[in-house]
Amino acid sequence: MAHSHDGHGRSGIAIIGCGRISRSHLAAVAAQPDLATLVATVDSDLTLATQAAQRYGARHAFDDIDEALSRDDIDAVVLCLPNHLHASVAIKAAQAGKHVLVEKPMADTAADAIAMAEAAEANRIVLAIAQCRRHFRAIRYLADHQADFGKLISVQVSLGVYWPDAQAPWWREADKASGLVVALNGPHVLDFVQMVMQADPVRVHAEAVRRNHFWAGEDEAMMLLAYPGRRLASVHLSFNQQPVENRKVLVYERGTAVVEHDTHLTFNGETLVARSDDEHRHYLDEAVEFQRQFREFALAxxxxxxxxxxxxxxxxxxxxxxxxxxxxRSGDTVVLDDVTHRTDTVDATP
Ligand SMILES: NC(=O)c1ccc[n+]([C@@H]2O[C@H](COP(=O)([O-])OP(=O)(O)OC[C@H]3O[C@@H](n4cnc5c(N)ncnc54)[C@H](O)[C@@H]3O)[C@@H](O)[C@H]2O)c1
Structure with a gap:
């Protein structure tokens, strides 16, 4: 296990993949020298790795992941790679004894995610998932205080953005970005629903279509999810929506919470968390939430x-x-559990 740190409790970090999202992770590490040292940047495009190393002060830039994984001064890696590489590289990193913070989605399938967790456990390393939106102030507040609002009854989430073309080459290929909008933005919204429901769905129905010729995957999706305790969620995802919409409406026994853009939270119309100045940055541009996310990984x-x-x-x-x-893909409703949520009595008090 590479638990050496640098003698001052700081982990040596490699950022693997220096594309769009990497800047927020690079800045998060560079801004917190008390927690970690940025040792290396890695990208198969060495120019990108070198530019990132220069800008954020990494000692080394590599075009080969194995070179970073073989180093003793690297304790942990942040995987900012295309989705289809998350599982194989995370497993390799775990086997090399490196802790892993992997971008969402964790993997392409649950089976791959289980293999990653097994590798992490076998090699006794931390495997954490970069669900950055958990680290927004409004989202943390909701997670910590929703019990005050009474029981949760239903959740509606809309995340609609407008992409006039593929933002990375791998978005174009269905086998690298399966379900496209579902693979890329589904983890953000469904992780939120999982967080507030504190349960897994018993039944799922989803429809997804492709309207755009820029890619092979789907760019518009709707889903309905039933949860234990007669609770419901609906999700709309779009790559065709302008202006952008990012809205969550949560119906509780005592009233309704609304989260706008993950930064502004109201309950029954009263503002509980207002968007702060440092949250005005775009999430791809050295977003401050990534500092909080990295701090939690360092604590882990x-x-x-x-x-x-x-x-x-x-x-x-x-x-x-x-x-x-x-x-x-099938047009069918998927039943995940035999529990009949319609008749269970979890919240049957009148
Ligand atoms: N948290 C968020 O809000 C958010 C936002 C955007 C992307 N992401 C996630 O981050 C990941 C990366 O997305 P992106 O938009 O930055 O993609 P990107 O294509 O811009 O960056 C990926 C980088 O990985 C490099 N790469 C590809 N194969 C490699 C290999 N074998 N070895 C080394 N480097 C390799 C590419 O050259 C590229 O620079 C995806 O999983 C995506 O879902 C998360």
Whole structure:
């Protein structure tokens, strides 16, 4: 196990994949020298790795992942690779004794996610999932205080963005971005639903279509999910929506919570968390939430209590995503559990 740190409790970090999302992770590490040292950047395009190393002060830039994984001064890696590489590289990193923070989606399938968790456990490393939206102030507040609102009855989530073309080459290929909008934005919204429901769905129905010729995957999706305790969720995902919409409406026994853009939370119209100045950045541009996310990962590495999204939570999310894929590909409703949520009595008090 590479638990050496640098003698001052700081982990040596390699950022693997230096594309769009990497800047927020690079900045998160560089901004917190008390937690970690940025040792290396890695990209199969060495120019990208070198530019990132220069900008964020990494000592080394590599075009080969194995070169970073073989180093003793690297304790942990942040995987910012295309989705289809998450599982194989995370497993390799675990086998090399490196802790792993992997971008969402954790993997392409729940089976791959389970293999990743097994590799992490066998090699006794931390495997955490970068669900960055958990680290927004409004989302953390909701997670910590929703019990005050009474029982949760239903959740509606809309995440609609407008992409005039594929933002990375691998988006174009169905086998590298299966279900496209479902693979890319599904983890954000379904992780939120999992967080507030504190349960897994018993039934899932999803429809997804492709309107655009830029890619092979789907760019518009709707899903309905039934949860234990007669609770319901609906999700709309779009790559065709302008202006952008990012809205969550949560109906509780005592009223309705609304989250706009993951940054502004109201309950029955009263503002509980307002968007703060440091949250005005675009999420691809050195977003401040990534600093909080990285701090939680560092705490996890140190064995301290933390808010990292665990591999077990990641596996649960991948099971839901698998069900969504199965549903929109078959046209069928997927039943995940025999529990009949309509008649169970979890919240049967009048
Ligand atoms: N949290 C968020 O809000 C958010 C936003 C965007 C992307 N993401 C996730 O981050 C991941 C990366 O997405 P992106 O948009 O940055 O993609 P990207 O294509 O811009 O970056 C990926 C980088 O990986 C490099 N790469 C590919 N294969 C490699 C290999 N074998 N070895 C080394 N480097 C390799 C590519 O050259 C590229 O620079 C995806 O999983 C995506 O879902 C998350």
């Amino acid at each position: 590495i140190d064995g301290q209590p933390n808010r990292s999204v665990s591999a077990q939570e990641g596996i649960r999310l991948m099971r839901t995503l698998d069900a969504v894929h199965r549903s929109f």
